[in-house]
Amino acid sequence: MNEGRSAMKNMREVTLLSVLIIAFAAIAAGAGLLIGGGPGEHAFMSVRGESVTLYGQGLYKNESVSMAAQAKGQDMVTLALGIPLLCISLIMTRRGSRNGHLLLTGTLGYFLYTYASYAFLSMYNPLFLVYTILFSASLFAFIFTLNVLQKERDRLFKNTLPARRIGIFLLFIGCSIGMLWLGKILRPDPVSGAPLGLEHYSTLVIQAMDLGVVVPLSIAAGILVLRRRTIGFLLASVMIVKGISLLTAISAMLGMMLYEGVNVSLAELVLFPCFTMWALYNFVLLLKHTRQPA
Secondary structure, X not given: OHHHHHHHHHHHHHHHHHHHHHHHHHHHHHHHHHOOOOOOOEEEEXXXXXXXXXXXXXXXXXXXXXXXXXXXXXXXHHHHHHHHHHHHHHHHXXXXXXXXXXXXXXXXXXXXHHHHHHHHHOOOOOOHHHHHHHHHHHHHHHHHHHHHHHHOHHHHEOOOOOHHHHHHHHHHHHHHHHHHHHHHHOOEOOOOOOEOOOXXXXXXXXXXXXXXXXXXXXXXXXXXXXXXXXXXXXXXXXXXXXXXXXXXXXXXXXHHHHHOOOOOOHHHHHHHHHHHHHHHHHHHHHHHOEOOOO
């Protein structure tokens, strides 16, 4: 009884936080795409002596051309996918759907990661406080939803869940991200000593979040899933939903970078959409083997 009341209280809080996230994310993403004006692209010399081309327009005028293209791609995905997913999963969760609850948790993970990166990585702009609110609201909503899920973890999934396929996917993604970023960090520019692509930014925020959180969680979840531990399946559901949304965002970022004239490899253009489909396939497996409340 106490657990039920606690879960209901958490859901009220999650609902309020989710509505806040939806409203502020729409403002942030819309502003990123619609605000214009500015001198246009121009060169800037970083403190490391690297010439960086700044975007020079709109909300992201002080970002590099590459970063501005990525931010706009992210904003497009937030509006077209992130916000609708949050709305749908919230409604499903309030109706008692465990599939909806899994989707909600993963979607909140997407917003948490996205606006942590905006708050910590982006050059300062007028929406800094909006990014901070979104980061905070996403963090607490994510904690609340995960707390409810972990209390039900032993009743979440059927014994027929194909652990091997899901576990291999998580291990592959975790190891791939780790090798990608370590390869970037361990081969710095011989002149400046900084990793290539750091541009005028102070440090590698995305790489820190990925290597410090995403990679260990993906690998741990993969190992736990292969061992058929319930907590592993719970972590897997969160990581896979987050993976779908972020991989979709990366695909959109690559498209925007290509549009803005930034060099993008053919391998990236092909592989990331393929990874997105692989993540989607694994999420469907999870949903098909989720127990629904009686």
